[in-house]
Amino acid sequence: MLLSPAILALILVSVTVSLMLLLASGFAIQIITLWDINSGSEQQLVLERRTYLISTLLTWAFVAELVSLLLFVYNAESMSGQFVGAMCATGVLNVNVWGWPTLFLKMIVFFSGAAWLTLNYLDNQGYDYPLVKLKYSLLLLIVPLVIAEFVVQLLHFQEMEPDVIVSCCGSLFSSESESVAAGVAGIQPRIAMLAFYVSGLAMLLSGVWFLRRKSGGILFAVMGVAVFVISMIAIVSFVSPYIYEHPHHHCPFCILKSGHDFAGYFLYIPLFVAAVLALGVGVISPWAKVPSLAASVVKDAPRLAWLSMALFAMVYAMSTWMVLSSSLTMQGVWW
Template sequence: MLFTPAIIALFAGSLITSGLLVGAALAGVPIILYWNLRDGSELQLKLERRTYLISTCVAYAFAFELISMFLFIYTADSIHSFFVGAMCAAGSLNANQWGYPTLIFRIVNFLLAGLWLIVNYTDNKGYDYPLIKMKYVLLLIIAPLILAETVIQAQYFFGLNPEVITSCCGALFSATTSSVAADIIAFPQRPMALVFGANMLLLPVLGIFSYRTGKGGYLFAVTALLAFLISSAAFISFISTYFYELPTHHCPFCVLQWEYRGIGYPLFLALLGGAQAGMGVGILTPYRDTGSLKGTLPAIQKKLIFISLISFASFAAISIYQIIFSNLKM
């Protein structure tokens, strides 16, 4: 295991977060089963006091989960110099079999943590806490995933061996390898660019429609998730090559380095934030007719639509600017 301040912070923070969330999920089970605001019993009063504490603790835990996602990526990039063959985070994550599974869990949990925070914020806007059972059911789903992330991340960090010779990003993100990334790279760039462009045009159309009418929340959420997946694939397929000005370099991690002004961080934040906000619109849609939320939920959904559109527009704008002004012409 490599002992660096960032690794120790991630390990300790994940351990605390997963323990806190598992405990909160178990403490939330009685709330799911017995919560009833019309009941003035002693049990209900205990549940009301308990939920304030649990919600606050979980909110801080998920805030750490969001921040630590980027700390993990930064750490993976910063330790690449310890491994022969690694040039960026791609090689560090490939140093053992747990690196990329950890990254996948972190991406999934980043999105789910954001959704829980959206639900919790909306629930607190209703005088009768109409989403309280739903948010604790969601917590029961997320907590085991956070725990699994912590275990897999520990396996990754404890299994790091500086004597291991790993692969560079040029070998990992190549059409000649057998992987999902290779399939994306091998896919013709022109059709991929058309799909990317069509999705980026469709998303604002659906967003404006939903913003004005309050309808189509589910469709916008699905399209936002597709925009995240398609944009990620498009970045690996062809957008990244314009940043590196090299048609054979498809690595999604080298853009995190200061050689490229760390432009990868705002790009990935835009993608994750756009998907998170867009999915938030969909998860709140079933509660638009809830009495205590009628005055606030539409406004919350409008803000989420705006954040999602601005996020994806930022990603598209940076990408298009680089494509136009790059020295690489294809």
């Protein structure tokens, strides 16, 4: 177990967020069983007032999750000096089996949180809170994820043993054979590139369809999530080697460093925001038939879709430009 401030902070955040969500879920159960918008009882009034508290709590919880995702990556990066063979964050995540699951869980929690907040926003637009029971049932599904993240992250940090000097150096050489691998396996660049551009085109088409026909919002969201996943694979598989100008360097974290002009931020920030917005379209577009929500669905869904498509286009433009302007030439090898 390591006792550095960043690790303490990450554990502190997980504990606090888990507690906040447990508190919220207790309330969610009350809402699911007792909510009755037509009642004027004292109990209903208390419940209505408490929804304010819960949405505030959750907004903060998910903001904290986002920052902790960043901190987790930064921390992995900074700890790479403490393990034999770990050159960057990848090596630290490979230190034990819990590293990557923690990262993925953090991302899933972030996306489900964002989706939930969008639904919450939409629901608050309607005077009669038509989605309140659904909203709080969904919240109950996020709670296990957050707790799983806490546990997995704790295991990840607890099973870390830094390679420090021992009085007899024998242990170092014996452990070198099982030192952490620094690589991420990438899939064939040719396949990744094909999938990257084809899925981008498909997403664009589904976006245009949604904007013209006002239907297929869920399809758009699914496409958005698919493009997000494929883009991540593509970044590992072929975009980052072009940025590093090295055909075997696939690390998705080193592109965040100053040595590579912080290229990663230009890819990840629009990519994450675009995926969140696409998810938002999927979350709000099915409710156009609810009378109290119709107006805001008609107003907000196309807006989110536009923004999401613009940001996805930015990701594609950025990565294409990064590939074209790189000095690495892979014609005849990759394609």
